[in-house]
Amino acid sequence: xxxxxxxxxxxxxxxxxPRSEFYNEEVLLRDVGIRFNGVEKTNVHEYDVxxxxxxxxxxxxxxxxxxxxxxxxxxTVEPYFRGDE
Numbered sequence: 494x495x496x497x498x499x500x501x502x503x504x505x506x507x508x509x510x511p512r513s514e515f516y517n518e519e520v521l522l523r524d525v526g527i528r529f530n531g532v533e534k535t536n537v538h539e540y541d542v543x544x545x546x547x548x549x550x551x552x553x554x555x556x557x558x559x560x561x562x563x564x565x566x567x568x569t570v571e572p573y574f575r576g577d578e
Contacts, residue, residue, distance in 0.1 A: 503572035508539035515539065528571040538563045542570045 508515040539548040554562035
C-alpha cells in the first residue's frame with residue numbers, strides 16, 4: 494500500500510488476528526485506538542463500524558487451542574489513530 498492510500502481515518506473493519514481477512518499490519522502499526530460507546534477499550538480483538546460491534550477479549554478464558562475467548566458487543570464504535578489525538 495502506498496502512502497497516498499493510507500488515510501487519516503482507520504478502516505471500517507479491522508482485526509488483530511493475522512488469520513482474518515480484515516487484518517492489516519500497516520494500519521495496526523499506526524496504533525489504532527477504539528472508543529466503544531464513548532469509553533476507551535484496550536482489549537478489542539476486532540471491530541466493524543458500519544455494523545456497530547466490537548469483539549473484545551475475555552482475559553480469564555481461553556478456547557481449546559489456547560487463544561483468548563472473545564465476546565461480541567454491539568454499540569457505537571469510533572476508531573482513531575492514537576498519534577493523531
